[in-house]
Amino acid sequence: MADETAVVDETAAANQAVEVDEVILVSASRHITPLNEVVGSATQLSSEALAAVNAQHIQQALVQVPGVTFSRGDGVEYLPGLRSPVQTGAGACGSILSTIDGIPLRAAGFCNINELFEAPTELGASLEVLSGPWSTIYGSNALTGVINVLTPEFGLVGNQAALSISDNNYYQFKGLLDTQSGDNEFIAALSHSHDGGYRDSSGYNQQKLLVKHRYAAGAARVTTSFNASRLDQQTAAYLVGKDSYKDKALSKTNPSPEAYRKAHSLRLASQIDQDKGDWAWQITPYARHVDMEFLQHFLPGTPIEQNRHSSLGVQSGLQWQWLDAGLDLEWTRGELLQYQENPTQGSDFLQATIPVGKHYDYEVDSLMASPFVQANIQVSDALRLTLAGRYDWQQYDYNNRMNSGRVDEQGYTCGFGGCRYSRPESSKDRFGQFSPKLGLNYRLTQGQHLFTNASRGHRAPQATELYRLQRAQSKADLKSETIDSLELGWRGYLERINWQLAGYWMQRDNLILRDSDFFNVSGGNTKHRGVEGQFRAQLSQDWQWQINASYARHTYGDIPQLGAVKGNKVDSAPAVNASSQLNWNAFEGLRATLEWIYVDEYYTDAQNLHKYDGHQLLNLRGQWQISRGVSLNAKLDNLLDTRYAERADYSSFAGDRYFPGRGRTLLVQLVYQFDS
Numbered sequence: 001m002a003d004e005t006a007v008v009d010e011t012a013a014a015n016q017a018v019e020v021d022e023v024i025l026v027s028a029s030r031h032i033t034p035l036n037e038v039v040g041s042a043t044q045l046s047s048e049a050l051a052a053v054n055a056q057h058i059q060q061a062l063v064q065v066p067g068v069t070f071s072r073g074d075g076v077e078y079l080p081g082l083r084s085p086v087q088t089g090a091g092a093c094g095s096i097l098s099t100i101d102g103i104p105l106r107a108a109g110f111c112n113i114n115e116l117f118e119a120p121t122e123l124g125a126s127l128e129v130l131s132g133p134w135s136t137i138y139g140s141n142a143l144t145g146v147i148n149v150l151t152p153e154f155g156l157v158g159n160q161a162a163l164s165i166s167d168n169n170y171y172q173f174k175g176l177l178d179t180q181s182g183d184n185e186f187i188a189a190l191s192h193s194h195d196g197g198y199r200d201s202s203g204y205n206q207q208k209l210l211v212k213h214r215y216a217a218g219a220a221r222v223t224t225s226f227n228a229s230r231l232d233q234q235t236a237a238y239l240v241g242k243d244s245y246k247d248k249a250l251s252k253t254n255p256s257p258e259a260y261r262k263a264h265s266l267r268l269a270s271q272i273d274q275d276k277g278d279w280a281w282q283i284t285p286y287a288r289h290v291d292m293e294f295l296q297h298f299l300p301g302t303p304i305e306q307n308r309h310s311s312l313g314v315q316s317g318l319q320w321q322w323l324d325a326g327l328d329l330e331w332t333r334g335e336l337l338q339y340q341e342n343p344t345q346g347s348d349f350l351q352a353t354i355p356v357g358k359h360y361d362y363e364v365d366s367l368m369a370s371p372f373v374q375a376n377i378q379v380s381d382a383l384r385l386t387l388a389g390r391y392d393w394q395q396y397d398y399n400n401r402m403n404s405g406r407v408d409e410q411g412y413t414c415g416f417g418g419c420r421y422s423r424p425e426s427s428k429d430r431f432g433q434f435s436p437k438l439g440l441n442y443r444l445t446q447g448q449h450l451f452t453n454a455s456r457g458h459r460a461p462q463a464t465e466l467y468r469l470q471r472a473q474s475k476a477d478l479k480s481e482t483i484d485s486l487e488l489g490w491r492g493y494l495e496r497i498n499w500q501l502a503g504y505w506m507q508r509d510n511l512i513l514r515d516s517d518f519f520n521v522s523g524g525n526t527k528h529r530g531v532e533g534q535f536r537a538q539l540s541q542d543w544q545w546q547i548n549a550s551y552a553r554h555t556y557g558d559i560p561q562l563g564a565v566k567g568n569k570v571d572s573a574p575a576v577n578a579s580s581q582l583n584w585n586a587f588e589g590l591r592a593t594l595e596w597i598y599v600d601e602y603y604t605d606a607q608n609l610h611k612y613d614g615h616q617l618l619n620l621r622g623q624w625q626i627s628r629g630v631s632l633n634a635k636l637d638n639l640l641d642t643r644y645a646e647r648a649d650y651s652s653f654a655g656d657r658y659f660p661g662r663g664r665t666l667l668v669q670l671v672y673q674f675d676s
Helices: 047-053 348-353 463-467
Strands: 042-045 096-100 126-131 145-150 159-166 170-181 184-195 204-217 220-234 260-275 279-295 304-320 323-340 357-378 383-400 427-445 448-459 481-494 497-509 512-514 520-522 525-538 543-556 576-587 590-599 615-625 630-637 645-651 655-660 665-674
Touching (some): 047 126, 323 463, 383 463
Antiparallel strands (some): 042 126, 126 145, 159 665, 170 184, 184 204, 220 260, 260 279, 279 304, 304 323, 357 383, 383 427, 427 448, 448 481, 481 497, 525 543, 543 576, 590 615, 615 630, 630 665, 645 655
């Protein structure tokens, strides 16, 4: 049975020991790195693994990564968590760095909580997940981890066309072309997805395009990739009411049928690299443009937000024997406009303080410069020492294109002391942060390694945290968030089994949050302790078993802005997350997978007064190779039609609220593979 992850070789796993050293991770440094040399926890999901899952949402694939706590939202949306609680709030997207081939999807300071929906995950890509702080390589936003989407490798994806259909009027068409001519290699891929929506007025249309070209001349190579995405989505809001997700009919309703999200993105990168034995170098200039508009149905007055930014940047790296060094540079221009078309409904206070018209209209130019260095010293035959450091310097040049203060668009003062939204005066803000790392990797045997590291991660404040103020706040005096981490791990393989185990301790300081006066402030800390592991066993020639699990305790430190919460568990943080896959190779050409998913109970508020009970799900997948060029894939998600919540939350205004999970869902896919 072929494994659903990259760690187990597809053809050899049934009959021999699995050699983890064959797996490579390009994101652990600027150069290809064998997994056993990585000083930290890393998981890779191959393109075959993603194809087998045939995910309609990236969360369906990430359940195979221990420590990931993604909460699926409506449509393509989600809230992320990696060695952390599920992240929420204006700057939550700054906690986990999302990249394509190592280049961030969004500029530092301009992230979006749902940004992975723009990545070409369904177009022959693979995924790497680096857990814990990785700011020494990636800089700002690599606070609790990195999710790197790798565009497909030349000569591996083949030529294919696929059509998928599912419940709720869902269908997807995608085509991939992989060709080679002399020294030129070329990949082109395109997808179109349509979802009618599980809930009322909640469908979407999405298109993605990927074009990739590589030219090799001797030891030098030039690899250029272009990807584009477009989304037109109707968005469903939280379902309000205690345990309302358990009502099947109610779970399909949408209290905000007018909500929508529209977005498009363009990204171009060209990596030039050369390997000359003792030394190698690479330089990657890139450009990006992203544009998004959505209705903020979760705010009084339901204002519209339009945001966009364009970037030019370059990544560079030089490897000489045991030394890696590089410099990253980036310039970005970002814009944000928030305006309200209709009068605010509700209390006299809301109507008086939230006016029609523009609330924010600003432009921010950002400059970023980040040198880094990493030394990998072979202390002995068995022991390898890693010392790394990176300094991130970032400057925001903010230009307020409206009047400043708590007045409306015409300059009039709102009632009840002033308008809700406050605009600071134009200004410049600078942030600098050094991120060190010390790591050890010890080879116990040929197939087993111990690793440990102490590292610091950070994220600079996001532009929205600095310049999107409320009430009486006229300036946000914010510091960069930091996280200090200590990790110990053991990975290896024996005959027919392999594993990766890790334990960690982390403390996150200078939390950026909104206090009771609605001010954006820095202060307080949280503590994070946990163990996580992944284990795979080839039970027989036809049976293979995998389990991915994590246990974590996330607790509040002293955070005066939240009240008496010290020692409480952080909300949206299930202690146990687990999944397991049992794979059966029924006979040649027919495979099946039974998947179990477990999400533990968790608190939905900082005071630990409200709770979600957790859930368990079963999924069934099968692949049938009908002929050499034709295959039929099918999956039945939520096999037992369990009533559950993808996301549970508690609001002091609305009470218990949920994103209800989908019921039993069947998806069928027909794939045609052909020669070029």
